[in-house]
Every structure is written in structure tokens, then in C-alpha cells.
Amino acid sequence: MTVPLASEHPILQARASGEVSADVSFEQLYDLYKRPVYSWLALRLKPSDADDVAQDVWTIFYRRWQTWQFPEELVPEAKPVLSFLYRTCHLTLAGFRRMQERDRADDLEQVGETAAPIGSWQRDLEVRQCLTAAKEACSPDELEILIGKLTGVSARTIARTLGVTESAVDHGYRRAIAKTRAVLSNPGASR
Amino acid sequence: MNELDVERTLNDEWHTFVDTGQPNPDLAVTTVEARGNRITRPVLWAELEDVRLAFAELHAALDEESKADALATTLWSVKDVVAHLASWATEFKRQIETVAARATFDYLITFTPRVGPTEWNARELDRRRAMSLDDRFRELDAATVRIQELALSLPDDLLFTAAELPQTPDGRPESRWRTRLADLMLMKCWHDRYHLDRLQEVLRRLE
Numbered sequence A: 001m002t003v004p005l006a007s008e009h010p011i012l013q014a015r016a017s018g019e020v021s022a023d024v025s026f027e028q029l030y031d032l033y034k035r036p037v038y039s040w041l042a043l044r045l046k047p048s049d050a051d052d053v054a055q056d057v058w059t060i061f062y063r064r065w066q067t068w069q070f071p072e073e074l075v076p077e078a079k080p081v082l083s084f085l086y087r088t089c090h091l092t093l094a095g096f097r098r099m100q101e102r103d104r105a106d107d108l109e110q111v112g113e114t115a116a117p118i119g120s121w122q123r124d125l126e127v128r129q130c131l132t133a134a135k136e137a138c139s140p141d142e143l144e145i146l147i148g149k150l151t152g153v154s155a156r157t158i159a160r161t162l163g164v165t166e167s168a169v170d171h172g173y174r175r176a177i178a179k180t181r182a183v184l185s186n187p188g189a190s191r
Numbered sequence B: 001m002n003e004l005d006v007e008r009t010l011n012d013e014w015h016t017f018v019d020t021g022q023p024n025p026d027l028a029v030t031t032v033e034a035r036g037n038r039i040t041r042p043v044l045w046a047e048l049e050d051v052r053l054a055f056a057e058l059h060a061a062l063d064e065e066s067k068a069d070a071l072a073t074t075l076w077s078v079k080d081v082v083a084h085l086a087s088w089a090t091e092f093k094r095q096i097e098t099v100a101a102r103a104t105f106d107y108l109i110t111f112t113p114r115v116g117p118t119e120w121n122a123r124e125l126d127r128r129r130a131m132s133l134d135d136r137f138r139e140l141d142a143a144t145v146r147i148q149e150l151a152l153s154l155p156d157d158l159l160f161t162a163a164e165l166p167q168t169p170d171g172r173p174e175s176r177w178r179t180r181l182a183d184l185m186l187m188k189c190w191h192d193r194y195h196l197d198r199l200q201e202v203l204r205r206l207e
Helices: A009-016 A022-042 A047-065 A080-107 A120-127 A129-137 A140-151 A155-162 A166-185 B003-020 B027-033 B041-061 B065-069 B078-100 B118-127 B133-153 B181-206
Strands: B162-164 B178-180
Touching: A009 A022, A009 A080, A022 A047, A022 A080, A022 A140, A022 B003, A022 B027, A047 A080, A047 B027, A047 B041, A080 A140, A080 A155, A080 B041, A080 B133, A129 A140, A129 A166, A129 B003, A140 A155, A140 A166, A140 B003, A155 A166, A166 B003, B041 B133, B041 B181, B065 B078, B078 B118, B078 B133, B078 B181, B133 B181, B178 B181
Parallel strands: none
Antiparallel strands: B162 B178
């Protein structure tokens, strides 16, 4: 089960053949993937942080896109850009969290944790029962696997991103579904 | 709800979540206008982590000694290239720490255009001849981890202000490179990937 996304293949073909510039094709790819990238982050961060980290992810992709290496034959089903963005989201989020931990340690004596204002979209998440239950029930890696699979990222890319085997990704996905179900049937249950 | 129902519902909810999200509509344009130069600490950390993970994969793939001894350039074996990368990782780390300590450099690295710092490279490679492949990877990883820490901890005025480095195109101290430490960190990633591409190609050929 995956969210159907338009194919990146025509954009890659046009860029590889020199029909469109790196900048124009970057904007096309942004249009194609801005929503999943933002959602990957917004599920786990407050809106202003999701905006910042999304900007970081697209900055990294922009720089890499300038010297992107295309294989001799582009496979229509392949999604190298989606894979790149998924991995980059994972790494950038890890970097952001480390920076937050450092800042929190530095500020420990000065401030308490201030609650982030909840945006309407985030409030809306609360009425999405299954997704909220998954967020509550799953470990960070299981959630990463779940949202990757739901977006159509290949098991191979997810496995490489998390440093696990493809069968561990499949197990992680099944475990995430089972844990979500357990929380839905017993709201007190968690990780 | 059975597991299949949970899976279906999750898929629907995720789809709606994605469709109703509000990503910045101007981000593509502003990123293009900035030429991708809006560098932040998470960008630096993620880029360094990306090459770290790629080196870990490469290390795991070098499971036979013969692979490490295969020729990767006209002069260097795979093992030599790893030593070369370790030497530059250590040098980049040293340079960043020196600038962070607000100290100056008492040496130069002559970086001849199109040829590179051949003498420095050869000397550093010689110093690592006796090191095992594992030790070379260990040095490379340790220096990269340290640079990641510095990317998160250096004050803004050190990380994002141009500093004078020992690299010089003509051997003259007055021609020394001036660059931001943040850009030096990205330069390390670019250099790592340049060699990684070649090493991965060599491994593919051997398999």
C-alpha cells in the first residue's frame, strides 16, 4: 500500500538530456515532492521546525542536484530522488535533534520547556486516530519505516538509510502495524 | 480492527495528512536564488554523516584483502585512497580546531591548481604505510565525527566567518586560502564523495 505519487522519471529524463536546466528541474521536483518531505518532518516536529528542516533538506538536494550523476539508462520505476530525499530527511532530522539536545543542555538553567503552539494541521492530526496511535506506539525507527513504506520508498532505500537489512525493514513494518493496532484496541498501551 | 484494516486506514490517513500539509510554496524559488548557500548546522552534520555511512558501507564491502590492493587510480590502490582520505580528514579537523582556538598556522600546503598538493599527499600517505586498512578507516571516521561535533558546537562567528588556512596555490603565505569553516566542512564532503565514487566503481568492477 503506497500513496500514489506522480513519476519523477520524465523530469529526470528531461534533465539528463539537457532539455531543462538544473534549476527548472529542481523546481519541478520540489513541486512533486514538497508534500511528502514536509509530512515526514511535520509528523515529528512542530511546524516552524519542520519548515526549517525542510529548507535544509532541499538545500542539500539543490547542491547535489547540480552534479547529479545519471545512469546510462533511466529505469521508469526507479525513484532515485525520492530515495535521496528520504535519506536526507532522516540524516538532517538527526542533525537537528542533536543540535536541539546541545542547545537544551546549554539552556538548562535558564528556561523550562516551552510548549510549541499547535497549528491547526497538527490539531487535525489528533483526529487521525491511526496515525496518532502509530506515532505514540512506534519506536523512531519503526515510524521511519512506516512513513517510508506509506510514501512508496523502497525497502532497499529504507534499509540503507537505517543501516539494517531489508527483511528487518519488513519486520519493522509489520511490528509498527501490530503496535498501532494494539494501541487502538487498548489506548494505554505504548512502546 | 484487524491488521489489514489498520494498514488501510493508516494509508488513507497518511495520504490525507500529506495532501493537507502546507509546505512553504516559495521554498524552491528561494533555494534557487540562494544557490543552495543557506548552510546551517544540521546541513553540515547531515552531509558529514552521509559520507560517514558511505565509508562504513565501503569498509564492509572490502571483505577481501585483494579488493583493498586493487588499483583505484593510476598510482594508488584502494587502501592508499583510504589513507589519503584519512590524512585529509585529520588535516581538516586540525585546521578547524586551530581556527577555533584562534591560533595561526605555522605551515603551508601548496595546492597547485589542477595538480593538487602532490608533495603533501605523498608525504602523508607514506606516514600511513604501516597502518592496517581498519586503522585507516578508524582514523577517517574519528576525524569526521570530531568535525561533526565542531559543526554543532562552534560559535557562529567562527563557523560562518572566513578564516585564513594553510592551503596556498603558489607556495606564498600571502596567497593562502580564505574560506568559512562551514564551507571547509562541505569541501571535505565533496572531496570524500569524489573519491568514494571512484572506489565504488572499482568495487563494482571487481564483483
